[in-house]
Amino acid sequence: xxxxxxxxDIELAQLLDLAAEKKAAGYRCVNTHCVNTVDxxxxxxxxxxxxxxxxxxxxxxKNVPHHGHIPSIxxxxxxxFPFENETQDLYGITVDDMxxxxxxxxxxxxxxxxxxxxxxxxxxxxEKAAKIAKAKAAKAAKDAKAKADAAKAAAxxxxxxxxx
Amino acid sequence: xxxxxxxxxxxQHPVLPEPLHLDLVVxxxxxxxAVPQIGFIHRGLEKLTETRDYNQFIYIAERICGxxxxxxxxxxxxxxxxxxxxEVPKRASYLRVILHEMSRIHSHxxxxxxxxxAFGFESLFxxxxxxxxxxxxxxxxxxxxxxxxxxxRVGGMVRDQDAATLAHVQEVLEGIKDEYHEICRxxxxxxxxxxxxxxxxxxxxxxxxxxxxxxxxxxxxxxxxDVRCKGAGAYAELSDFTPITSNDCDCYARVEVRAxxxxxxxxxxxxxxARIPEGPVFEKPKGSPADGAMACGALxxxxxxxxxxxxxxxxxxxxxxxxxxxxxxxxxxxxxALKGCDLADVxxxxxxxxxxxxxxxx
Numbered sequence: 211x212x213x214x215x216x217x218x219d220i221e222l223a224q225l226l227d228l229a230a231e232k233k234a235a236g237y238r239c240v241n242t243h244c245v246n247t248v249d250x251x252x253x254x255x256x257x258x259x260x261x262x263x264x265x266x267x268x269x270x271x272k273n274v275p276h277h278g279h280i281p282s283i284x285x286x287x288x289x290x291f292p293f294e295n296e297t298q299d300l301y302g303i304t305v306d307d308m309x310x311x312x313x314x315x316x317x318x319x320x321x322x323x324x325x326x327x328x329x330x331x332x333x334x335x336x337e338k339a340a341k342i343a344k345a346k347a348a349k350a351a352k353d354a355k356a357k358a359d360a361a362k363a364a365a366x367x368x369x370x371x372x373x374x
Numbered sequence: 375x376x377x378x379x380x381x382x383x384x385x386q387h388p389v390l391p392e393p394l395h396l397d398l399v400v401x402x403x404x405x406x407x408a409v410p411q412i413g414f415i416h417r418g419l420e421k422l423t424e425t426r427d428y429n430q431f432i433y434i435a436e437r438i439c440g441x442x443x444x445x446x447x448x449x450x451x452x453x454x455x456x457x458x459x460x461e462v463p464k465r466a467s468y469l470r471v472i473l474h475e476m477s478r479i480h481s482h483x484x485x486x487x488x489x490x491x492a493f494g495f496e497s498l499f500x501x502x503x504x505x506x507x508x509x510x511x512x513x514x515x516x517x518x519x520x521x522x523x524x525x526x527r528v529g530g531m532v533r534d535q536d537a538a539t540l541a542h543v544q545e546v547l548e549g550i551k552d553e554y555h556e557i558c559r560x561x562x563x564x565x566x567x568x569x570x571x572x573x574x575x576x577x578x579x580x581x582x583x584x585x586x587x588x589x590x591x592x593x594x595x596x597x598x599x600d601v602r603c604k605g606a607g608a609y610a611e612l613s614d615f616t617p618i619t620s621n622d623c624d625c626y627a628r629v630e631v632r633a634x635x636x637x638x639x640x641x642x643x644x645x646x647x648a649r650i651p652e653g654p655v656f657e658k659p660k661g662s663p664a665d666g667a668m669a670c671g672a673l674x675x676x677x678x679x680x681x682x683x684x685x686x687x688x689x690x691x692x693x694x695x696x697x698x699x700x701x702x703x704x705x706x707x708x709x710x711a712l713k714g715c716d717l718a719d720v721x722x723x724x725x726x727x728x729x730x731x732x733x734x735x736x
Binding site: 212213215217238239240241243245246254256260261264266268287288289290291292293299310312315316317318319324325329331332335338339343 | 409411412413414416418420421424425452453455456583584585586587597598599601604606665668669670671672679681683685687688689691693694696698702703704705706707734735
């Protein structure tokens with residue numbers, strides 16, 4: 211079921227302070243996960259405090275570089291160890307200072323960092339979406355130009371008015 | 375004081391239906407530390423959102439786990455509906471809750487059977503699974519499937535259920551209830567069962583909160599954490615819902631919570647059947663999730679809170695689908711419960727978190 215939810219972008223440097231703040235306020239860390247992007251990896255942390263008004267607060271760190279480093283929050287929320295190890299194995303992001311670190315051996319996968327691999331299907335879909343977006347933008351620009359030309363043609367020019 | 379030895383437990387072990395490995399550091403038959411490891415059956419299902427559109431992916435979602443198939447298809451569908459701003463017909467919400475609660479009954483009965491098997495009470499194991507078969511028969515009558523139901527889709531349900539079928543469900547569940555009371559009596563009062571469970575694998579309330587435990591495992595340590603309390607979907611229509619908790623914090627409490635939850639689920643289903651409104655069960659989704667749109671959802675699976683996240687990219691394929699399952703949140707709690715226990719109790723403690731590794735690894 212969909213739940214009350216918020217989304218906030220934060221900087222990587224704010225992560226540990228945020229974790230400490232949430233821990234002190236009685237929150238639990240529901241989940242951490244990554245989204246692969248062209249520019250890097252977005253990492254999303256979700257916290258909720260049970261009881262009050264049950265809002266799932268999602269905090270996103272955008273564009274952590276591929277093969278970059280992030281700090282571990284296991285010191286505050288020990289239950290997140292599977293997700294942090296998953297981040298290492300599937301996305302190639304190194305999580306520093308983990309209490310329980312499987313050193314990139316948590317999941318056995320044939321391909322390293324499989325979630326960062328752009329499959330041919332995904333590439334084709336991205337190219338198609340880019341083409342559609344480009345065509346839409348070109349059409350919008352053409353329509354806007356045609357509209358401006360029509361408006362220009364409809365309005366009598368200042369020189370014509372003077373001539374009359 | 376003896377020398378510390380590391381004893382490997384699993385990944386193949388008679389008590390484990392799925393592969394989970396533990397490194398047990400043992401000294402004088404006492405476990406002083408347990409390090410869990412999974413990763414043997416990672417299937418990369420989340421990656422498949424790239425090759426299956428949002429309507430097709432529901433069939434992948436329900437194959438994450440055979441026991442929570444209904445829950446995963448439901449959690450996925452509700453999250454995508456949230457992403458697209460889709461309102462589901464009320465009758466579909468009721469039918470979803472009915473199937474989801476039936477799924478909880480069969481999951482808990484399966485687990486109780488496994489627990490009985492683990493402590494050597496074979497006849498109790500057989501009775502639990504015999505009753506569970508009747509729930510699977512109901513699934514078959516309603517959807518044609520016994521494990522993978524394919525009953526839920528984005529926008530509602532695949533098919534409606536007529537009044538006669540719902541009356542049959544109610545009748546069968548009433549019959550199950552009577553027999554189940556007998557099984558419960560053995561589980562909760564039998565001295566041989568109590569001797570294996572009482573005072574074993576204790577996790578105090580504060581530790582359960584600190585470790586972020588969810589589901590019956592947490593509720594047995596008196597943590598009031600049940601997504602059904604949030605009253606979303608047809609759960610909002612329930613006249614009353616109070617999560618079942620226990621103060622005992624041990625393996626016995628975990629059995630007690632699950633045993634009582636079966637009866638609670640039967641009551642929920644009966645209330646849903648009595649109040650189900652007429653109307654359509656499907657609203658066709660239009661368009662695709664918007665580029666950059668994000669939505670999250672949560673669902674109380676039989677093993678606890680399951681978190682779902684979906685992100686759109688303007689096409690019919692999702693940019694990202696994430697499923698965080700309850701077992702992954704309970705692994706740290708399990709390791710903590712194992713600390714200080716007798717080596718002979720390890721299998722009971724591992725089992726009482728009701729681990730579902732195929733869900734966890736996806």
